[in-house]
């Protein structure tokens with residue numbers, strides 16, 4: 115029988131491995147697949163019992179990712195070209211329409227499952243319902259469906275998200291500058307509007323970031339994100355308040371039962387120390403998220419490419435110092451501009467200041483600047499040529 119994501123390995127069979135990858139989000143799935151394809155033995159664990167559950171992302175993929183990585187078309191929503199930016203009060207939004215397809219929203223449950231099937235086909239041993247619980251030397255403690263197990267690994271990869279336990283145990287840098295976000299997701303029918311990304315900039319609703327509705331005619335995602343300590347009545351209340359008045363949902367029936375997603379978003383830029391002799395970090399664990407847009411799907415795929423090539427070198431050469439080349443210090447330089455803009459955004463604390471900023475946004479240079487941020491080609495610094503391993507065609 116061919117291996118699939120639905121035939122997970124048993125932890126009892128896994129006394130030792132070349133690489134233990136903790137976390138089967140997009141970053142962990144990608145790095146694990148690349149390493150297995152290079153012929154290494156890889157154990158990938160995730161505490162989630164199914165990758166279709168506990169999703170923590172809207173799943174908006176930007177054009178550059180869609181161009182460079184082979185994501186399965188059937189799990190992507192219709193292309194989005196139109197963005198509406200709303201000031202506090204939501205009057206007179208600024209409309210920006212690109213002449214190219216800019217975004218597509220992934221059906222993340224299906225995308226994770228497809229990527230897991232590709233990983234298992236490549237030889238990755240995937241253990242779901244398995245929590246990483248700590249390390250002693252090269253021995254890692256996992257708690258799986260059958261109870262606790264100790265696994266020896268030459269290297270460990272922390273792909274375990276913004277609050278990474280692996281980063282803590284390896285003594286690496288940890289994310290300190292975080293937003294928190296929450297959204298609800300439900301199916302919709304086309305309402306005659308083109309697929310649109312609605313962004314509301316209102317610090318009383320989404321302090322330091324934005325509230326959004328993405329309606330691509332198939333699904334609506336309605337959410338808010340901001341600095342946790344600045345929501346006047348907490349994140350949950352802000353999400354409820356926004357959901358009651360959100361734009362872009364005319365003629366849409368919101369069902370009683372909706373899927374809810376929430377999670378932290380690191381926006382302090384790539385961390386400096388993301389590797390040591392025993393392992394390294396990828397994705398949110400490494401802070402690989404755009405500080406300005408808070409997009410992390412493209413960066414996590416690109417950083418995973420670099421991680422896999424560095425680990426391949428280390429495993430083949432037997433030189434542990436090969437991982438020293440994997441450093442966030444150099445990568446941070448290319449985020450300098452976006453970090454400054456993030457700090458500027460964080461300083462806008464009142465609706466009046468945001469409304470004033472909209473006066474600039476309505477001018478031709480303001481619209482051009484917004485267009486460059488929303489439709490630009492900049493992404494995470496390019497890594498070795500991306501390979502089509504997120505899915506097989």
Ligand SMILES: Cc1cc2nc3c(=O)[nH]c(=O)nc-3n(C[C@H](O)[C@H](O)[C@H](O)COP(=O)(O)OP(=O)(O)OC[C@H]3O[C@@H](n4cnc5c(N)ncnc54)[C@H](O)[C@@H]3O)c2cc1C
Nearest residue numbers: 137139140141161171172173174246295377397398410411
């Ligand atoms: C509400 C929200 C909306 C977002 N929307 C977008 C968007 O539209 N576009 C975009 O580009 N970015 C978005 N982001 C950011 C983006 O989702 C992340 O940057 C990206 O998903 C990070 O992937 P990852 O694999 O590094 O981490 P994750 O997807 O968080 O995966 C980490 C995995 O590690 C597992 N794990 C954690 N601890 C352990 C443990 N101890 N043992 C075993 N497993 C463990 C978790 O179960 C999880 O599966 C959003 C973030 C949030 C919170």
